[in-house]
Amino acid sequence: DGFVAQNPPAAAAVQIVAKPGSELGSGGCVRVCMVGTGAEASTAAMAVLASPRYSLSRVVDVSAEAAHAFATSHINRNPPGLVAAVSTDVGSACRAGDVDALIVCAPAAYRAAILRAAAEQGTPTLSPAQLDVVPLH
DSSP, rough: EEEEEEHHHHHHEEEEOOOTTTTOOOGGGGEEEEESHHHHHHHHHHEEEEEEEEEEEEEEOOOOOHHHHHHHHHHHTTTBTTTOOEESOHHHHHHSSOSSEEOOOSSSSHHHHHHHHHHTTTEEEOOGGGOEEOOOO
16 A cells, blocks of 8 residues: 655656565554654644554654644644654664655755655655655555
C-alpha cells in the first residue's frame, strides 16, 4: 500500500511506501515525519491526516517549541488522538523507529542536509509539491 503523489509538471506519478524493513504503525498505516513547521507543512499535514493510510508520527524543526506546537495542532485520526513525537534532528528522527517516510517542508537552504540524513537512514522522502494525494486501492 502507498499513495500516488501526482505532481502535474512531472512526467510520471511517484509512489511512496514505507522504508524497507519498517514495522508499520497502527492498522498498517505509514508513519510520516513532517520536517519543518511553516504554512507549507500545515497544508501537507492536512493532506496526510485526511488519509486513513497515514499518520503523523513525528515532527522535526530546529525549534522544539515550534515542533511541539505543530504536533499538538495536527492531531492524528489514525490512531485517533495520537500526538506526534517531537525532534530537532532529522537523523535521530529517522532512527527513532516510528518514522516510515519524511515530508520535507523546511526552507530550501536546509533541504540538502535533510535529504542526505534521510538517505543515510534509508527513509523515503516526499516534497510538498508532490502532495496531490490519491489513495491506492
